[in-house]
Amino acid sequence: MTVTLADVAARARVSPATVSRVLNGNYPVAASTRERVLRAVDDLDYVLNGPASSLAAATSDLVGILVNDIADPFFGIMAGAAQTQIGGPGDGSGRAGGEKLAVICNTGGSPERELTYLTLLQRQRAAAVVLTGGAVENPAHQAAMSAKLAKLADAGTRIVFCGRPPLPEGDALVAALTFDNRGGGRRLAEHLVSLGHRRIGYVAGPPERTTTRHRLEGHREALRAAGLDAAPAGADRDRSSDDQERLTVHGPYDRRSGYEATLELLRRAPDVTAIVAANDTVALGACAAVRDQGMRIPQDISVAGFDDLPFSVDAVPALTTVRLPLFEAGARAGRLAMGKENPPPGGIATIAAELMIRGSTAAPRG
Amino acid sequence: MTVTLADVAARARVSPATVSRVLNGNYPVAASTRERVLRAVDDLDYVLNGPASSLAAATSDLVGILVNDIADPFFGIMAGAAQTQIGGPGDGSGRAGGEKLAVICNTGGSPERELTYLTLLQRQRAAAVVLTGGAVENPAHQAAMSAKLAKLADAGTRIVFCGRPPLPEGDALVAALTFDNRGGGRRLAEHLVSLGHRRIGYVAGPPERTTTRHRLEGHREALRAAGLDAAPAGADRDRSSDDQERLTVHGPYDRRSGYEATLELLRRAPDVTAIVAANDTVALGACAAVRDQGMRIPQDISVAGFDDLPFSVDAVPALTTVRLPLFEAGARAGRLAMGKENPPPGGIATIAAELMIRGSTAAPRG
DNA sequence: CTGTTAGCGCATTCAG
DNA sequence: CTGAATGCGCTAACAG
Numbered sequence: 001m002t003v004t005l006a007d008v009a010a011r012a013r014v015s016p017a018t019v020s021r022v023l024n025g026n027y028p029v030a031a032s033t034r035e036r037v038l039r040a041v042d043d044l045d046y047v048l049n050g051p052a053s054s055l056a057a058a059t060s061d062l063v064g065i066l067v068n069d070i071a072d073p074f075f076g077i078m079a080g081a082a083q084t085q086i087g088g089p090g091d092g093s094g095r096a097g098g099e100k101l102a103v104i105c106n107t108g109g110s111p112e113r114e115l116t117y118l119t120l121l122q123r124q125r126a127a128a129v130v131l132t133g134g135a136v137e138n139p140a141h142q143a144a145m146s147a148k149l150a151k152l153a154d155a156g157t158r159i160v161f162c163g164r165p166p167l168p169e170g171d172a173l174v175a176a177l178t179f180d181n182r183g184g185g186r187r188l189a190e191h192l193v194s195l196g197h198r199r200i201g202y203v204a205g206p207p208e209r210t211t212t213r214h215r216l217e218g219h220r221e222a223l224r225a226a227g228l229d230a231a232p233a234g235a236d237r238d239r240s241s242d243d244q245e246r247l248t249v250h251g252p253y254d255r256r257s258g259y260e261a262t263l264e265l266l267r268r269a270p271d272v273t274a275i276v277a278a279n280d281t282v283a284l285g286a287c288a289a290v291r292d293q294g295m296r297i298p299q300d301i302s303v304a305g306f307d308d309l310p311f312s313v314d315a316v317p318a319l320t321t322v323r324l325p326l327f328e329a330g331a332r333a334g335r336l337a338m339g340k341e342n343p344p345p346g347g348i349a350t351i352a353a354e355l356m357i358r359g360s361t362a363a364p365r366g
Numbered sequence: 367m368t369v370t371l372a373d374v375a376a377r378a379r380v381s382p383a384t385v386s387r388v389l390n391g392n393y394p395v396a397a398s399t400r401e402r403v404l405r406a407v408d409d410l411d412y413v414l415n416g417p418a419s420s421l422a423a424a425t426s427d428l429v430g431i432l433v434n435d436i437a438d439p440f441f442g443i444m445a446g447a448a449q450t451q452i453g454g455p456g457d458g459s460g461r462a463g464g465e466k467l468a469v470i471c472n473t474g475g476s477p478e479r480e481l482t483y484l485t486l487l488q489r490q491r492a493a494a495v496v497l498t499g500g501a502v503e504n505p506a507h508q509a510a511m512s513a514k515l516a517k518l519a520d521a522g523t524r525i526v527f528c529g530r531p532p533l534p535e536g537d538a539l540v541a542a543l544t545f546d547n548r549g550g551g552r553r554l555a556e557h558l559v560s561l562g563h564r565r566i567g568y569v570a571g572p573p574e575r576t577t578t579r580h581r582l583e584g585h586r587e588a589l590r591a592a593g594l595d596a597a598p599a600g601a602d603r604d605r606s607s608d609d610q611e612r613l614t615v616h617g618p619y620d621r622r623s624g625y626e627a628t629l630e631l632l633r634r635a636p637d638v639t640a641i642v643a644a645n646d647t648v649a650l651g652a653c654a655a656v657r658d659q660g661m662r663i664p665q666d667i668s669v670a671g672f673d674d675l676p677f678s679v680d681a682v683p684a685l686t687t688v689r690l691p692l693f694e695a696g697a698r699a700g701r702l703a704m705g706k707e708n709p710p711p712g713g714i715a716t717i718a719a720e721l722m723i724r725g726s727t728a729a730p731r732g
Numbered sequence: 733c734t735g736t737t738a739g740c741g742c743a744t745t746c747a748g
Numbered sequence: 749c750t751g752a753a754t755g756c757g758c759t760a761a762c763a764g
Binding site: 002045047048049050051052053054055060061062064069070071072073075076077079080083084087099101102103104105106108113116117119120121122123124125151155254255281284285287288291310311313314315316 | 368411413414415416417418419420421426427428430435436437438439441442443445446449450453465467468469470471472474479482483485486487488489490491517521620621647650651653654657676677679680681682
Binding site: 004005006016017020021024048049051052053054055056057058 | 756757758759760
């Protein structure tokens with residue numbers, strides 16, 4: 001029923017080994033034989049048996065790209081970019097030559113599913129794995145991840161991080177591209193401070209994510225530098241950080257959370273003049289909440305996001321945010337995974353985050 | 367170096383066959399032996415060799431989900447939803463039991479890459495393939511797709527369409543879930559007509575896509591029903607359809623295209639009072655162009671989209687659009703691919719599209 | 733440059 | 749319920 005390499009060999013009047021050689025192309029074969037073999041392949045409509053091939057070669061052409069939430073363009077853009085570098089251009093025949101199969105795996109942000117996917121990819125003897133986006137900072141999970149990644153690396157799988165800080169004991173990986181979330185958060189806060197804002201609300205992401213923590217740390221760093229973490233005169237240091245806590249609400253990275261967290265924030269601290277959101281999607285929800293409370297952006301309250309997703313420039317007013325070069329980073333991660341590009345010195349590269357000042361932020365009233 | 371089934375068998379003091387049986391769980395094994403085997407698996411940190419397993423069983427646990435553009439939430443939402451039904455919940459240990467590996471493949475809308483991915487999945491002896499979104503209506507490509515899908519189906523791969531019309535000769539597939547794009551387009555146009563619009567511009571998607579065609583057909587159907595395809599008095603029928611052509615600009619499904627096509631439309635027909643976009647992303651670009659021309663939405667010109675992506679409700683004014691239940695459709699496609707749900711009668715189900723009237727459309731001026 | 737020879741690790745007969 | 753034997757389809761040494 002199903003045609004095998006041996007069938008092709010028979011028809012081309014060569015040995016199976018020769019067919020294998022022309023198919024894999026990494027071995028000298030006479031042009032005329034190659035020609036004959038390829039014709040036989042086409043005649044018979046032969047398709048390589050991947051599992052058999054992987055078994056014999058002890059490696060597969062699968063490359064996994066793990067994302068936290070594929071419905072979020074933040075991940076979609078990075079993953080799509082990575083695939084462009086991995087999938088190969090195709091030869092237009094749909095015949096599929098030495099292409100890798102770049103596949104996206106959606107963990108939904110769940111640590112268990114992240115590990116499960118890694119195990120599944122390990123099973124398949126994946127050629128490489130790209131992990132994108134923030135990591136969960138749970139010690140047990142981090143340990144499990146380190147162990148799993150070490151095992152993958154042992155088995156020859158290339159590991160690349162994209163938009164994720166390297167693990168503490170993570171020397172198994174080829175390279176880590178990390179975004180300067182802290183610096184971006186800092187510059188965004190500095191921008192608001194320089195406009196004259198003194199009470200700034202922060203709608204943060206889930207507490208255990210590195211992305212959340214780094215952005216928030218940058219934010220607070222800037223406030224501290226501006227002397228804004230000081231509580232009202234006479235209060236002690238604890239009060240001061242309590243105050244910052246009161247100005248921060250955590251939630252998932254989605255629009256709805258941005259909406260609800262903003263309402264909560266406005267209830268807790270009606271005197272805030274600006275709201276910084278964990279990312280652009282959350283910022284959109286924040287904008288909606290602000291408007292539903294009858295306030296105008298930016299006249300009554302400024303709002304800012306993070307990431308600079310494509311829709312952010314089209315918000316009204318256009319969203320002030322921090323641009324992350326998601327496509328470029330994803331593409332680079334893809335190239336690193338393929339070994340097409342040399343890892344950065346030390347294996348770690350920090351990718352700059354650029355402040356984009358637009359209409360949604362302005363000086364506070366009065 | 368790498369631990370195999372035989373190693374586990376040795377440690378558990380059973381035969382390899384028995385280990386295989388407990389791992390696959392589809393065969394009676396004594397509880398005590400099972401216990402022993404599982405412990406050995408954990409002790410040795412054994413991970414099944416996927417290729418070997420697939421080779422022997424002649425089927426793999428790979429499920430492919432093809433999308434046109436993963437950076438677009440339209441696809442991200444469907445693909446993510448499908449994965450939730452396929453990936454299995456995981457057992458929390460990251461050990462990975464009988465889970466399928468649901469993977470997303472990004473074709474970038476290219477017919478060649480679509481075929482290449484199918485070939486790659488065919489190589490892997492994928493258990494199922496889900497094809498999402500509009501298809502390219504090129505006869506050669508359609509024929510190639512039919513042939514390829516037939517071969518996949520022959521090899522036991524389940525084929526499911528999601529948001530894509532069945533192929534002409536496509537009886538290889540398990541099921542097709544198709545969106546009522548035509549009906550949605552019709553109702554949207556009817557809505558505008560009922561508001562009093564007579565000159566409606568249309569920013570369409572790429573010409574060869576089924577989605578583009580169906581939405582546009584619905585749109586024109588409604589106009590025709592309202593007698594609006596008639597050219598100005600005295601003109602003949604040809605002039606009439608020429609006029610509709612003049613009110614239509616094609617382009618890719620992205621924001622930038624929406625922006626540029628709208629400028630072009632406004633140049634061609636400055637008297638349009640409403641613009642319908644191929645989808646919400648395009649609509650966002652259209653809105654930006656309209657504003658940059660100094661016009662207000664909806665006072666000076668109405669704008670509408672399609673899909674009702676999450677950000678659409680947050681546009682200002684909120685976008686009138688047609689809602690497609692992307693998550694539900696994706697999830698259902700996932701279940702069909704897994705054989706967890708029975709196919710609809712005839713294998714084809716049409717999914718309703720709901721008109722969402724919001725602030726971006728209103729009666730024309732005067 | 734090409735053919736021959738062995739497995740790769742597992743699922744599945746078939747016996748017991 | 750369990751073990752022994754066979755082969756899935758291909759690649760990778762080795763020889764020529």
